[in-house]
Amino acid sequence: MTDLRLYSNEDDDVVRGLRALYAAPEGDSYWNELESRIMARVAGVELGWWSELDRWMRPAMAAAAVLLLAAGVAMFRAHEAETEMAYDSMLSSPTVPVATAIRPALQDDREAIIRFLFGHK
Amino acid sequence: MTVDTGTALMTAAPAIELWYRMPSISDGGKPDERALVIAAQRGSSEAFAALVRLHQRRAYAVCRGIVVTHEDAEDAVQEGFLHAYRALDRFLPDQPFGAWLYRIMANASLDLVRRRKVRDADELPETVALPFRDPGESDELRRRLSQSLTKLTDRQRAVIVLHDVEGFTHGEIGGMLGIPEGTARSDLHHARAALRRMLKDVRSDL
Numbered sequence: 618m619t620d621l622r623l624y625s626n627e628d629d630d631v632v633r634g635l636r637a638l639y640a641a642p643e644g645d646s647y648w649n650e651l652e653s654r655i656m657a658r659v660a661g662v663e664l665g666w667w668s669e670l671d672r673w674m675r676p677a678m679a680a681a682a683v684l685l686l687a688a689g690v691a692m693f694r695a696h697e698a699e700t701e702m703a704y705d706s707m708l709s710s711p712t713v714p715v716a717t718a719i720r721p722a723l724q725d726d727r728e729a730i731i732r733f734l735f736g737h738k
Numbered sequence: 739m740t741v742d743t744g745t746a747l748m749t750a751a752p753a754i755e756l757w758y759r760m761p762s763i764s765d766g767g768k769p770d771e772r773a774l775v776i777a778a779q780r781g782s783s784e785a786f787a788a789l790v791r792l793h794q795r796r797a798y799a800v801c802r803g804i805v806v807t808h809e810d811a812e813d814a815v816q817e818g819f820l821h822a823y824r825a826l827d828r829f830l831p832d833q834p835f836g837a838w839l840y841r842i843m844a845n846a847s848l849d850l851v852r853r854r855k856v857r858d859a860d861e862l863p864e865t866v867a868l869p870f871r872d873p874g875e876s877d878e879l880r881r882r883l884s885q886s887l888t889k890l891t892d893r894q895r896a897v898i899v900l901h902d903v904e905g906f907t908h909g910e911i912g913g914m915l916g917i918p919e920g921t922a923r924s925d926l927h928h929a930r931a932a933l934r935r936m937l938k939d940v941r942s943d944l
Contacts, residue, residue, distance in 0.1 A: 631879070631883065631933065631937060632902060634879050634880045634883045635883065635898075635899065635902060635903050636903050637880060638880065638883065638884060638887070639799075639802055639803065639899055639903045639904075641795055641798050641799060641802065642798075642808075648791075648794060648795065651798075651812065651815065651816075652787065652790050652791055652794060655790050655815070655816050655819045655820075656783070656786075656787050656790065658816055658819075658820055659783065659786065659819070659820065660783070662820060662824065
């Protein structure tokens with residue numbers, strides 16, 4: 618391809634000039650120092666409130682799940698106890714035969730209907 | 739010989755943990771980049787520091803190709819690594835880390851160039867372009883080259899430096915700058931032509 622060379626041979630000095638202008642700093646000390654600066658800024662990010670929040674997110678979610686589960690179990694047990702108490706109170710109340718309790722009412726209704734049909738006598 | 743299994747496991751536990759936490763080293767003594775990325779994603783700042791060590795020179799080259807001064811390139815590199823650190827959990831380790839990182843670097847540099855332009859427009863309305871501050875700028879050609887580069891568009895300058903100085907391909911440059919490969923190719927062509935035109939007289943004097 619034509620782009621493999623920047624210029625023709627007489628332009629090599631321009632390429633050299635470009636490379637000199639854009640040469641990266643030499644020496645490990647420079648790069649070590651830059652790395653330190655980058656990592657110091659990264660550490661600053663870690664200390665931010667949002668990362669702190671992020672760090673606490675998982676334990677908070679787990680705690681919330683445990684609380685929900687505990688609340689669910691407590692509610693289920695309370696409901697169970699309530700039902701049990703209702704049965705107990707029903708069973709312990711004095712027993713009234715169903716037929717005797719209902720029949721008079723039914724009988725009254727029937728008599729009222731008959732009276733209505735046969736002309737209020 | 740009988741070995742107490744419990745004792746053996748307890749003895750091995752730190753080694754297992756170390757193996758789990760620390761990225762492996764490939765044959766050439768170079769840390770396995772994928773393992774470093776995964777460790778960094780799990781919160782290891784040592785692994786992220788290793789990634790910085792691996793990529794900072796190339797990252798600087800990318801930024802230097804886009805911004806005007808060495809100081810701006812340093813700022814852009816730091817910003818870029820910060821962005822990368824924040825976005826690390828969204829990176830898929832199976833993708834090439836370098837390409838992803840250099841795109842972030844290019845974006846950080848382009849942001850910086852935009853901010854500088856706004857600031858310069860506010861502060862220095864009469865200034866056309868700031869010259870390069872290069873202590874090695876001694877001869878006439880280099881001085882003129884510096885001036886000529888400031889007359890290219892930001893994108894043309896970035897493309898010519900990234901391609902001809904740093905050796906990136908058109909595709910890589912397109913990916914970094916967010917332009918089609920063909921546009922990078924055409925920018926390179928125009929940048930070269932412009933430099934030839936601007937440096938014609940000085941080169942004939944040499």
